[in-house]
Amino acid sequence: MGLFNGLIGNASEKSIKDIEREFEDILAKGEEIDRAFVIIRDLIVFTNKRLILVDKQGVTGKKVEYLSVPYSKINRFSVETAGHFDLDSELKIWLSGTEDPIQKQFKKDKSIYEIQKALAEFVL
Numbered sequence: 001m002g003l004f005n006g007l008i009g010n011a012s013e014k015s016i017k018d019i020e021r022e023f024e025d026i027l028a029k030g031e032e033i034d035r036a037f038v039i040i041r042d043l044i045v046f047t048n049k050r051l052i053l054v055d056k057q058g059v060t061g062k063k064v065e066y067l068s069v070p071y072s073k074i075n076r077f078s079v080e081t082a083g084h085f086d087l088d089s090e091l092k093i094w095l096s097g098t099e100d101p102i103q104k105q106f107k108k109d110k111s112i113y114e115i116q117k118a119l120a121e122f123v124l
Contacts, residue, residue, distance in 0.1 A: 014038045019045060026052070026066060035118050037111060039104065046118050051093075052100065067102070069095060070105060070121045079116045083105075091115060 019036040020027075027033070028049065031106070035046045035078050041061050043054035053067040073095050080090040089112045092101040 009071070012038055013114065014043070023052075024072050034122075035114075037115055039106065042103070042104075044115060046122060051119075051122070053104075069093070069102075073097075074119075074123045077116075077123065079112055081112065093119075 003093065013035045016033050016036065019033050023033065023045070027047065031050075033045060034048060036043045041056040043052070045052040045054065050071060051069040054071065054095050055065040055067070057063040075094045075096050076103075077091065077093045080092075082089045090105040091104045091106065091112060094101045
């Protein structure tokens with residue numbers, strides 16, 4: 001069910017071992033992955049030092065943007081859950097020194113609560 005959820009836009013938690021192999025060239029010395037979520041092809045990765053937002057671009061997904069956000073730079077975040085007519089959930093993260101938040105869209109699912117919990121653990 002995890003693959004199907006990922007394909008339709010629901011966030012699903014990904015195995016840390018899989019992510020560690022994929023991120024071995026990106027992680028700093030002593031940095032460890034705590035949790036990771038996949039949304040279609042994109043990833044939200046929580047390490048012990050930072051939040052990494054991965055945007056796989058293009059048809060093949062070979063072009064990848066890695067946005068590293070130190071937890072200390074996150075000013076606030078919000079979660080908007082899905083309703084009866086609005087089926088999408090939304091995560092917004094504001095960084096110090098910026099006006100516009102980083103936004104991620106989710107389909108109606110409960111994974112956004114797990115992502116919000118992980119953000120709260122690292123930011124608060």
